[in-house]
Amino acid sequence: MLPLLFQRANRRSRVSFARTTAALAAVAAALGATALVLAPAQAASATPVDAVTAVTIQAPDPAHPDTPLTVGQRFRVDAQWALPSGAQPGDTFTLSFPSPVSGYSSQFELRDSTGADVGSCAVVSTSVTCTVGPYAATHSGIAGSLYFYATAASAATGDVLFSAGSTATITVPLPGGGIQPGTGGGGWPAPTTLTKGGWQNADGTLGWNVSVPGALLANGGSEVELTDTYDSRLTLHPGSLEVYRVPIAGWNNGDWGASATRLAEGTGAGTFSFTPAAASFALTVHQPDPASVYSIYYRLDVPAGIPDGTVFANTASGRSLGDAQASVDYVTAGGAASGITLRSIAVTKQVTGDGGAPSGTFPVTVTCTSGGSPVSGYPATAAIAAGQTKTFPGIPVGAQCTVTETDSRGATSVAYAPTGDIAVTQDSPTTIPVTITNDYAAVPPTSTPTPTPTPTAVVPPTTPASPASGAAPVAGSPASPSGTLAHTGSDTTGAGMLGIAAAMAVAAGLGMLVLRRVRRPATRR
CATH class of the missing domain: 2.60.40.740 (Immunoglobulin-like)
Structure with a gap:
């Protein structure tokens, strides 16, 4: 057998987010962080995915599509593909060829209509494998087409089976119903000219x-x-x-x-x-x-x-x-792709009012569903301080999202802008802003009422008891003044003592006067 060089020329989820701790919030505040992005978890390594959905073998001569292929003849293969939901950068998909099909080696890029790189593909004799690029981290609904050229390596009848992944197979009819044997390396006489x-x-x-x-x-x-x-x-x-x-x-x-x-x-x-x-x-x-x-x-x-x-x-x-x-x-291979830009929700925290808002962070939860199932990475939670913005990425078009502050920390009122659920559509901006404002109104001081004074009870004066019948009054004892209280023996105040002393002095004086009159001689009378 001659080497290949001698061949004759053809004839034409749900991923949860850990709540930000107070320590992390303090560190972020110390660093002056005002805008943070919560990145959804991604695949730890490249994962093979089933993406190819259809394969077609084109007839070499479009004018005669029913003509069978011949061994050694070149033809074009077209395929359609769509990445599954949740595909990540680095994921791969492969289309393996049946034995009668031998691919022309080639490498090409998959790009969208803007020229952005979506992935890269490599064709070898037995398969074509494509690797998804970073595009998958920012887009959903990624799909496209690819084509390559191959030769009919052996005779075959009926359909051939392409392998489109771990278990999927695609049945592809051959033009004209099969591949006919060729004429080997011969078929032309010895040349007589150049x-x-x-x-x-x-x-x-x-x-x-x-x-x-x-x-x-x-x-x-x-x-x-x-x-x-x-x-x-x-x-x-x-x-x-x-x-x-x-x-x-x-x-x-x-x-x-x-x-x-x-x-x-x-x-x-x-x-x-x-x-x-x-x-x-x-x-x-x-x-x-x-x-x-x-x-x-x-x-x-x-x-x-x-x-x-x-x-x-x-x-x-x-x-x-x-x-x-x-x-x-010259024939090569190529392809095209498209995708829908993933959206993000940026939540900004604001506080107002003269009532003195609490320091620290406020817990916020974002829940997103698409087609009745949670969007990968949601619900997601974050602790957001006043004046801070946190971004929740990776939300596909068609999702319904709800932003909730789960603890207002005693706010008088909480306002959301926009209000209600968020419908993510083709017209939504790449980053959808949401502001949560807590108002803390000042509380007026409470006045203390002046207590009503309690009236003091008036004690009426005590009337001295009349002397017992036959009892002689005490000589020299003055009558108690009208309207005053009688002093008792228990009154030991200074005023009481002075009164007693004065009364005793008066009594002594009167006694001396009486004695003098009794002792005066009669002759002086």
Whole structure:
């Protein structure tokens, strides 16, 4: 068997958030943080997901869609895909090919209509795998299409099965109902003039063949130099040039692998000289055999970014040989994607009033549902201080959300702007603002009533008791003044004592006066 290079050219959730602790709030306040974002939890590592939903094999000739494929024929495969809800950056999805399908190696980017990168894909012979980029962290409803080219590697009838993930399979009908056996590497007679052909290899390189009868490589006894010129965007793949001598008798309608002899580079008979140049090379076969055909094969590398359908032309020429031209329609792979930007809710805390708002934070809960199920990462909670804004991200269009302050901490009133539930729509801004305002009204002071004085009871004066009958009054005792209280023996105040002393002095004076009158002599009378 010949190597691939020798193949004949084609003929055309719910994640909970831990409540912010008082210590974290204090640290945030110390750092001067005024706006924080609560990021929903993401996948810890890349996860394979089932995303491919449909696959179609296009007929190589649209004018004859019912013509069966032939082994070795090139065709295009199209696929539709949609990421499941909750897909994260780094997730992958793969479409594996059945054995009759061999993909052309290629790499391409998935971009949305704005040019934003959604992901990247790589095609190998057995599958195409795409990796989701950071786009998934900010978008939902991500979906799109992709295409690639493949060759029919073996005969088949009926439908073929593509594997679209861990368990999913997709049944795909083949154009014309199957893949027919090809004609092998032969099918054309030995050339009598300079001929050239080209094709695209499965690894993405372009393969070229130049065939020339040995009798034309010598002209008038002189060796003929062959010049090959190719597109300046292409480069010669290192080590890919090979020269073979095939006896005309062993040509076998082009299936000459068993009779070919590979030539070495040199200067002696049966060797060749090779001189590369910019976008071309020169080659000379030394002492060519006129009974043989010389076939030259080489590959050219295609730079990245070449659009699908680009035509690369190539020309071989030589003195007395004329020109031989060939071209290759370059095919690649590609795709497109779209997504809906996820929304966020930014909750700002405000306090008003003269009543003196409490210090610290206020607990807030945001609940979001979509299609009757909680949005991944919700409900989410946060502790928000006055003047602070916290953002709750990752909310898809179509969600219904509710913002609730679960403890007003004694506020007179609590106002929400906007009021009520939040319907997240296509017209919603990327960040939906919500303000919660607690008002603390001043409480007027309470006056203390003046107590009513208690009246003092008036005690009436006591009337002295009349002396007992036959009892002689005490000499010299003055009558108690009217309207005053009698002094008792228990009155030991200073005024009482002075009164008693005065009364005793008066009584003593009266007694002396009486004695003097009794003792006065009668003669003086």
